[in-house]
Amino acid sequence: MHQNFNLIIEILGTISFAMSGAFAAMQKRFDPFGVLIISFVTAVGGGTVRDLLLDVPVFWMRDMVMCSVIFITCIVAMVFKSLESRFRVTLFLFDSFGLGLFTIVGIQKGMNADLHPIICITLGTITGCFGGIIRDILLNRIPLIFRKEIYATASIVGGTIFLLLVYHTRLSYTFVQISTILLIVLIRTLAVKYHWQMPKFYGVDNNSEA
Amino acid sequence: MHQNFNLIIEILGTISFAMSGAFAAMQKRFDPFGVLIISFVTAVGGGTVRDLLLDVPVFWMRDMVMCSVIFITCIVAMVFKSLESRFRVTLFLFDSFGLGLFTIVGIQKGMNADLHPIICITLGTITGCFGGIIRDILLNRIPLIFRKEIYATASIVGGTIFLLLVYHTRLSYTFVQISTILLIVLIRTLAVKYHWQMPKFYGVDNNSEA
Amino acid sequence: MHQNFNLIIEILGTISFAMSGAFAAMQKRFDPFGVLIISFVTAVGGGTVRDLLLDVPVFWMRDMVMCSVIFITCIVAMVFKSLESRFRVTLFLFDSFGLGLFTIVGIQKGMNADLHPIICITLGTITGCFGGIIRDILLNRIPLIFRKEIYATASIVGGTIFLLLVYHTRLSYTFVQISTILLIVLIRTLAVKYHWQMPKFYGVDNNSEA
Numbered sequence: 077m078h079q080n081f082n083l084i085i086e087i088l089g090t091i092s093f094a095m096s097g098a099f100a101a102m103q104k105r106f107d108p109f110g111v112l113i114i115s116f117v118t119a120v121g122g123g124t125v126r127d128l129l130l131d132v133p134v135f136w137m138r139d140m141v142m143c144s145v146i147f148i149t150c151i152v153a154m155v156f157k158s159l160e161s162r163f164r165v166t167l168f169l170f171d172s173f174g175l176g177l178f179t180i181v182g183i184q185k186g187m188n189a190d191l192h193p194i195i196c197i198t199l200g201t202i203t204g205c206f207g208g209i210i211r212d213i214l215l216n217r218i219p220l221i222f223r224k225e226i227y228a229t230a231s232i233v234g235g236t237i238f239l240l241l242v243y244h245t246r247l248s249y250t251f252v253q254i255s256t257i258l259l260i261v262l263i264r265t266l267a268v269k270y271h272w273q274m275p276k277f278y279g280v281d282n283n284s285e286a
Numbered sequence: 287m288h289q290n291f292n293l294i295i296e297i298l299g300t301i302s303f304a305m306s307g308a309f310a311a312m313q314k315r316f317d318p319f320g321v322l323i324i325s326f327v328t329a330v331g332g333g334t335v336r337d338l339l340l341d342v343p344v345f346w347m348r349d350m351v352m353c354s355v356i357f358i359t360c361i362v363a364m365v366f367k368s369l370e371s372r373f374r375v376t377l378f379l380f381d382s383f384g385l386g387l388f389t390i391v392g393i394q395k396g397m398n399a400d401l402h403p404i405i406c407i408t409l410g411t412i413t414g415c416f417g418g419i420i421r422d423i424l425l426n427r428i429p430l431i432f433r434k435e436i437y438a439t440a441s442i443v444g445g446t447i448f449l450l451l452v453y454h455t456r457l458s459y460t461f462v463q464i465s466t467i468l469l470i471v472l473i474r475t476l477a478v479k480y481h482w483q484m485p486k487f488y489g490v491d492n493n494s495e496a
Numbered sequence: 497m498h499q500n501f502n503l504i505i506e507i508l509g510t511i512s513f514a515m516s517g518a519f520a521a522m523q524k525r526f527d528p529f530g531v532l533i534i535s536f537v538t539a540v541g542g543g544t545v546r547d548l549l550l551d552v553p554v555f556w557m558r559d560m561v562m563c564s565v566i567f568i569t570c571i572v573a574m575v576f577k578s579l580e581s582r583f584r585v586t587l588f589l590f591d592s593f594g595l596g597l598f599t600i601v602g603i604q605k606g607m608n609a610d611l612h613p614i615i616c617i618t619l620g621t622i623t624g625c626f627g628g629i630i631r632d633i634l635l636n637r638i639p640l641i642f643r644k645e646i647y648a649t650a651s652i653v654g655g656t657i658f659l660l661l662v663y664h665t666r667l668s669y670t671f672v673q674i675s676t677i678l679l680i681v682l683i684r685t686l687a688v689k690y691h692w693q694m695p696k697f698y699g700v701d702n703n704s705e706a
Contacts, residue, residue, distance in 0.1 A: 109439045113411075124339070129544070129554050134339050140402050192560050198536075209634070213423065219634065229529045319649045326618075334549070344549050350612050423633065 081250055082184060085257070086123075086135070087145055089177030093207050094119040094146045095170040098153035103167075104215055108154065114211060115150045121207035126182050126199050130189055168268065171208060176260035179204035179231045180253055183238060193239050200235040201228055226267035234260035291460055292394060295467070296333075296345070297355055299387030303417050304329040304356045306380040308363035313377075314425055318364065324421060325360045331417035336392050336409050340399055378478065381418060386470035389414035389441045390463055393448060403449050410445040411438055436477035444470035501670055502604060505677070506543075506555070507565055509597030513627050514539040514566045516590040518573035523587075524635055528574065534631060535570045541627035546602050546619050550609055588688065591628060596680035599624035599651045600673055603658060613659050620655040621648055646687035654680035 097118025101111040120136050127134045136142040182203025186196030205228055212219040238256040241247055266272065307328025311321040330346050337344045346352040392413025396406030415438055422429040448466040451457055476482065517538025521531040540556050547554045556562040602623025606616030625648055632639040658676040661667055686692065 107439070109442060113438055116408075128338055128548055129557060131341075131551075131553065133341065137339060137401060137405055140404060143402075143404055143408070191557065192563075194560060194563055195557055198563070201533075213633065214419070214429065228533055229527075232529060317649075319652060323621075323648055338548055341551075343551065347549060347611060347615055350614060353612075353614055353618070424629070424639065 081253070082181070085177050085253065086181050087141070089174050089181060090119045090142055090145050091149050092170045092174035092177060093122075094149040095153050096167055096174055096208070097211050098150050099157070099167045099170070100211060100215060102154070102157050111154065112147070112150050114214060115153070116146050117214065118207045118211040119146050119149075121210040122178055122203040122205065123181070123207075125206050126185060126203045129199070129202070130185060132185075132189075172261045172264040173257075174207070175204045175227070175231055175264065176234065176257040178207070179235050179260060180238060180257055183235050193243075196239065197232060197235040200238075201231045204231045226263065226272055230260050230263040230267065233263060291463070292391070295387050295463065296391050297351070299384050299391060300329045300352055300355050301359050302380045302384035302387060303332075304359040305363050306377055306384055306418070307421050308360050309367070309377045309380070310421060310425060312364070312367050321364065322357070322360050324424060325363070326356050327424065328417045328421040329356050329359075331420040332388055332413040332415065333391070333417075335416050336395060336413045339409070339412070340395060342395075342399075382471045382474040383467075384417070385414045385437070385441055385474065386444065386467040388417070389445050389470060390448060390467055393445050403453075406449065407442060407445040410448075411441045414441045436473065436482055440470050440473040440477065443473060501673070502601070505597050505673065506601050507561070509594050509601060510539045510562055510565050511569050512590045512594035512597060513542075514569040515573050516587055516594055516628070517631050518570050519577070519587045519590070520631060520635060522574070522577050531574065532567070532570050534634060535573070536566050537634065538627045538631040539566050539569075541630040542598055542623040542625065543601070543627075545626045546605060546623045549619070549622070550605060552605075552609075592681045592684040593677075594627070595624045595647070595651055595684065596654065596677040598627070599655050599680060600658060600677055603655050613663075616659065617652060617655040620658075621651045624651045646683065646692055650680050650683040650687065653683060 094115045097115040098111050100118075101114035106114065120142065123135050179200040181200075183196045183200035185203075186199040191199070209219045234256050237259065238252060241252045241256070242249065245252075304325045307325040308321050310328075311324035316324065330352065333345050389410040392410035393406045395413075396409040401409070419429045444466050447469065448462060451462045451466070452459065455462075514535045517535040518531050520538075521534035526534065540562065543555050599620040602620035603616045605623075606619040611619070629639045654676050657679065658672060661672045661676070662669065665672075
C-alpha cells in the first residue's frame with residue numbers, strides 16, 4: 077500500500093513540475109519540442125541528481141511510466157494553454173505542489189538508503205529544488221529559488237517536520253506524508269501572499285564584481 | 287567490425303564537438319587553457335551525462351584515446367584559427383556533425399542496455415545536445431538549442447528514423463548509421479538555410495518575470 | 497598517517513570553499529538558507545562530480561563530518577560578516593586555498609583508482625574548479641575561472657608538478673602535498689597582484705552571436 081501511495085506521490089510531483097516547465101517554456105515562446113525538453117528536464121532533474129548521488133538506478137529509465145506521464149502532461153499543457161493564459165498563478169501553484177511532493181519523495185529515498193536524517197533532508201531539498209533550478213538556468217532566468225520569496229526554506233522546514241512526525245509520533249505514515257506536503261505548499265503560498273521574507277544580509281554590494 | 291565503426295563514429299563526434307567548443311571559446315577571446323577546457327567539456331559533456339545515467343564507466347576515463355583526440359583537435363583548431371576566421375560557418379558545420387554522430391552513439395548505448403526505444407531516443411538527444419548546452423551556459427550565451435532554428439528536433443527525428451530502419455528493414459546497419467547521421471546534418475543545414483522553424487507558442491510575455 | 501593528513505586537506509578545502517560560497521552569497525544579499533545552499537554547493541560541487549565520474553560513494557553522504565564542517569563554517573561566516581566587510585580579498589584568499597587543496601585531493605583520488613596521470617590532473621582540475629563554476633552560475637555571474645586572471649592554469653600547473661615530484665623524486669609525500677598546495681595559491685596570488693595573463697585569441701568578436 078505504502079509502495080503504491082509513494083508511486084502516486086512521485087507521479088503527482090512529476091505532473092506538477094512537467095506542467096511548470098511546459099508553461100515556463102511556452103511563456104518564453106519555445107517551439108513544441110523545446111517545450112517538451114524543458115518540461116522533461118524540470119520534471120526529472122531533481123530526482124535524477126538524487127538517484128545519481130545515491131547510486132541507484134535513475135527512476136525514469138527502466139520503465140515508461142514517467143516518460144508517458146511527462147509526454148501526456150505536456151500535450152495537456154499545450155492544449156490547456158490555448159484556452160487559458162493566466163500563466164503566473166498556474167505556474168506558481170504547480171511549482172509549489174511539485175516542491176512539496178518531491179521533497180517528501182527525496183527524503184523517503186534517503187531513509188531507504190539508511191542515511192543520516194540531515195542528509196535525508198538535504199536529498200529532499202535537492203529533489204524538490206534542482207529541477208526548477210535547471211529549468212531557470214536553461215531559460216536564462218535568475219533561479220526562482222534565489223528570488224525574494226521563501227522557497228528552499230519551505231522544503232527544509234517541511235522536511236524536518238516530516239522526519240520529526242515519522243520518528244517521534246504514532247501518526248499514520250500516509251497522514252504524515254499528505255499533511256507535510258500540504259504544509260510546504262501552504263508555507264510557499266502564505267510567503268508569497270504576505271511577502272514573507274527571511275532576514276537578508278546587507279553586504280557591500282557596490283564592491284560587487286559581477 | 288561494428289565495434290570499430292562505432293569507435294570511429296565516437297571519435298569523429300568528439301573531434302566535431304571539440305572543434306566547435308574550441309572555436310566558440312576563441313571567438314570569446316579565451317586564453318589557451320580556457321579554450322582547452324571549453325573544448326573538453328563540449329566534447330565529453332553529453333556522453334558523460336549519458337554514461338552516468340546508464341551507470342556504465344564514463345567513456346573518456348579508462349583510456350587516453352578521447353583525451354588525446356581532444357588535445358590534438360584543440361591544437362589544430364588554435365593553429366587553423368590563425369589562418370582562418372570565418373567562425374560562424376565552421377562552428378555551425380562542426381556542431382551539426384557532432385549532433386548527428388553523438389545522437390546515434392547515444393541511441394546505440396541505450397540499445398546495448400536493453401532500454402525502451404523512447405528512452406534510447408532520449409539518451410541520443412541528451413548525448414547530442416548536452417555538450418553544446420553546457421558550452422553555451424559556460425560561455426554565458428542562450429543555449430543554441432533554444433534559439434530559433436531546429437536543433438533538438440533534428441536529433442529526435444533522426445533518432446526515430448534510425449530506430450525504425452534498424453528494427454523494421456533489412457538494410458545494412460552501417461548504411462543506416464551513416465545515412466541517419468547525414469540526415470540529421472541535412473535537416474539542420476536546410477533548417478538554417480531556409481529558416482525552417484517549428485510553430486511557436488505566443489504567450490503573455492509581458493507578464494514575464496524574467 | 498597519510499590517511500589522516502588527506503582528511504585534514506579535504507576538510508580545509510571544504511572550509512575554504514564553504515567560506516567562499518557563503519561570502520559570495522552574502523554579497524548578493526541572500527537570506528540565511530540561500531547562503532547555506534550556495535555555501536554547500538560550492539564546497540561539495542567539485543568533489544561530487546569527481547566521485548560520480550569515478551563511480552565511488554559521494555564523499556559527503558555517508559558520514560556527517562563534511563556537512564557539519566560546512567554548517568559550522570557558514571555560521572562563522574555569517575557572524576564574521578557582521579564584523580568585517582572586506583569581501584573581495586577574503587573571498588579571493590579562501591577561493592585560492594580551496595583551489596589548491598581540492599586539486600591535490602582530486603589527483604589523489606584518481607591515483608587511487610589507477611587512472612592515467614593526465615586523467616588524474618583532469619580530475620584534480622574538476623575537483624578544484626567545478627564548485628566555483630556552479631557557485632558562479634547560480635549567482636548569475638560569468639564564472640571566475642573564465643575571467644581574466646590565471647585560474648585553471650594554476651590548478652593544471654600545480655597538479656603536473658605534484659605528479660612529477662611524487663613519481664620522480666624521493667621527497668616526503670606530505671612535504672610534496674603542502675608545497676604544491678602553497679604553489680597553487682602563490683601562482684594565483686601573484687597572477688592577480690601582477691595582472692599575469694595567458695596570451696589570448698583575438699577573434700572576429702563583432703561576428704559574435706551572443
